[in-house]
Amino acid sequence: MALLEIENLSVMFGSASRPLRALDGLDLCMEQGEVVGIVGESGSGKSTAGLALMGLIDYPGRVTARRMSFADRDLLMMPESERQTLRGKDIAMIFQDPLASLNPCFSIAYQLEETLRVHQAGTRAELRSQTLALLRLVEIPDAEQRLDAYPHQLSGGMCQRVMLAMAIACNPRLLIADEPTTALDVTVQAQMLELLTGLQKQRGMALLLITHDLGVVAQVAHRVVVMYAGQVMEQGRVPDIFDAPRHPYTQALLASLPEYNVGRKRLATIPGNVPSQHERPQGCVLHPRCSNAQEICRTLVPDPAEFPNALVRCHFPLDKTVGPCKQNLTA
Amino acid sequence: MLGFFLRRAGLVVPTFLGITLLVFSLIHLIPGNAVEALSGERGMDPARYARLMNEFGLDQPLYQQYLQYLWKIMQGDLGRSIITHEPVLGEFLSLFPATLELSCCAMLLALILGLPAGVLAALKRNTLLDYSVMGVSLTGYSMPIFWWALLLILLFSVTLGWTPVSGRIDILFDLPPITGLMLIDSLLSGESGAFKSALSHLILPTIALGTIPLAVIARMTRSAMLEVLREDYVRTARAKGLSRLRVIGIHALRNALIPVITVIGLQVGTLLAGAILTETIFSWPGVGKWLVEAIHRRDYPVVQGGILLTASIVILVNLGVDILYGIINPRIRRSS
Structure with missing residues (x-):
């Protein structure tokens, strides 16, 4: 229990x-x-x-x-x-x-x-x-x-x-x-x-x-819940999510850590700010800041999808082979 | 704590000197002649004039006059009334209990009603209750005391006949002054009905005098409370599982009282100023009425002495409030 x-x-x-x-x-x-x-x-x-x-x-x-x-x-x-x-x-x-x-x-x-x-x-x-x-x-x-x-x-x-x-x-x-x-x-x-x-x-x-x-x-x-604009983007066991994030937002957060930016002159950032409660966008709340965003992201709120050891709220979850260092956001 | 006390007490000295200077100048600033003012005589012959001039010390340089005046004050000599020829200090001391009794009752009324009203208004902010409390207190604050007192008399004494119009106690009672406080003396006298009579005489003056401090305290408590309720430590208190009563009554109120206590101290000045009007209207035999009569009769030694003593009381009360402030607010006490 x-x-x-x-x-x-x-x-x-x-x-x-x-x-x-x-x-x-x-x-x-x-x-x-x-x-x-x-x-x-x-x-x-x-x-x-x-x-x-x-x-x-x-x-x-x-x-x-x-x-x-x-x-x-x-x-x-x-x-x-x-x-x-x-x-x-x-x-x-x-x-x-x-x-x-x-x-x-x-x-x-x-x-x-x-x-x-x-x-x-x-x-x-x-x-x-x-x-x-x-x-x-x-x-x-x-x-x-x-x-x-x-x-x-x-x-x-x-x-x-x-x-x-x-x-x-x-x-x-x-x-x-x-x-x-x-x-x-x-x-x-x-x-x-x-x-x-x-x-x-x-x-x-x-x-x-x-x-x-x-x-x-x-x-x-042991486990992590990644939140954005009031919603859970992704949650799962820490090793899984840190090794292979399935949500573009998690990946971008990880990509902005100094540990993942060794040898670079500037840290990777996520452009823009979290929208306030008054100006939450239609569709997926992340789409204005997400480089993967497609037409459907602008209109339809994604439901959390179950993966082994993880729950991901994204229309286009990342492949497990994609490492956190690859830039998928508008950076 | 001792250092804090001494620093505050040290500030009293220059304030007191400032008042003596002001009161001393009074006799030279009034229109007409100082000798005539102090003796109460007009058109005296030059020989008597010179003798009085010398007697009052008015022929000496101003600074010497001032130092002499200070010296006399230190010895408790505030001069004698022109009219009654009694020592000013003695008259003041015999009348002060009446003013003290009235002022304390008014302040008590203001605290007993003002604090809960302010807290309630803050807790129920932007509701009908909040608007009513704040509306009523603003009305009370804006009301001139003399007019408010007359309205009270008209309604409760004249129309309804619930309370007496004036005085401290029914003239049928002849009580020996023991403490000078009528409520206590009437109880001590053991005469039946004396306490009830004294109490009924107190009600209207207390309401008239207490209204402004009541309004100020209610409004101040509300705004202090609203500020405190937003603080993180109130959230912590709730997170600890404390009851709502404890969170508000202990954690929030203790902090909200800090600014309120400062205001209470300042209201003592308002109270004594208001007592002059209230006592005059209700024929309350206190210091306020005595001062007004002295002004009418141009009894300058009494005016001088009365102002000095009243101002000293306000200073001392504020010193007391400052110390209370240090006790309730540990940040003040321990810092520096």
Whole structure:
């Protein structure tokens, strides 16, 4: 039985007559202890997917799905009070900007203890020692002294460690990490990632890693979901997709990595930007930026097609023999 | 924290000196003659004039007069009233509890209604509730106090007869002043009906005086709350599985209160200025009414002393607010 099963998850903003789809038909299945990476450019709906899983999409946003279940419990039919007890306990989330994500008015210890207190019983002293143990677990130096520190007294990396401690405080079965290293210094990024994956293995959590960094995904994830303009372009096992992408978009993303551009003067890029929710094109959402685009791409939205170990949404999926270095986009 | 406190307290000194300078200049800026103004006598003979000139120290250079004035203030000597010949400080202290009682009740009303109204308006933004709260508060803010007070009296005292028109307590009660606060004194006196009478006398002045601070606090709370609700840490609080009440009441409100507290401090000034009008209209025997009467009677020592003391209170309250601000906002407390 899969831990998380999502079919056709959509998040819409705007009016009922002119809905703006921030997320359009996400299918995702995660097993206990699995690491899945969601990659995509800014505005591709990655974070929206994470927030929808947490149940943190606010009015006027609307969340619909054919199926959304976590550990065999239906997240959509669940009353809000039940969802609330799930949040922070079984499904936890950390965010991109660690300093802004911690409340400036409360000490680290208060914010950590609060998470514990909401989901479990315990005396003050027990909570305090648990909090200290958590800070040590996320490798915060001089943890005793940091307990009563306020967020503004810590560095960004420290704050993200505190956020991580808070997220894993109640042993969640699924951790959603939304760009956990993006706001950090490059030197700290690697440490943070190591800590995150170390804890994931140690505790056997499922980890949904939302990032725009393909390198990170290649390093830690078992499977990858490539998103563009709210839709899943391609998803499958990491080795398969990195070795032989079937979607032109995945291929272009890989082609823009420095590792694939050794010896060249300029990095390959994908021209143009992700269309905003207001200006999604007809047909395949990628067609204005895709060099493979044909007439049908402009009119008809492709359905996800199943391949061995992969799901691809393209009218003209690439041949397995085509390597990622070949340029197929308008570059 | 101590350094923060000392820095804030240090700022009080120049402000206070500025006020003394202003109040000191008053007696030389008023039309007519300073000796006549201070003695309250007109057309006196030259010998008496010279003697009084010397007595008031007006024959000395200005800076010496100012230093002497400061010296007297330090000793608590604010001069004597021309009319009653009582020390100004003594009169002020006997009347201040009445103003304090009225102002505290008005501020309490403003906080008890203003904070929840602002929070609710922010939570239900762009709904009928939001528009109503903001509309009513804008009306309240724009309403001149004297007119608002008269409307209240006309409706509740004259037409409906629910509340008394003026005073602090029914004249049938003769209570010895213990604390000077009528609500407490009436309870202490043990006389039946005294507390009820004192309370009913307080209602209309409290509403009249509290309306503007109420409106300002409600609007400020709403905008601060709207800003805070968009912050990442509110999302984190929800992601932790906290109840909506806790997310809003603890995580959001604590941050939203920071700007609101500054505004509350500033409103104390408005409150004391408003007390002058409110006390006059409701014949409330407080500092405001006393000051207005002193102005009418050209009782300059009282005007000088009253302004100085009232301004000092506003300064001290704002110092208190600054310190409270430091307590509630750790970024201020620990930085620098």
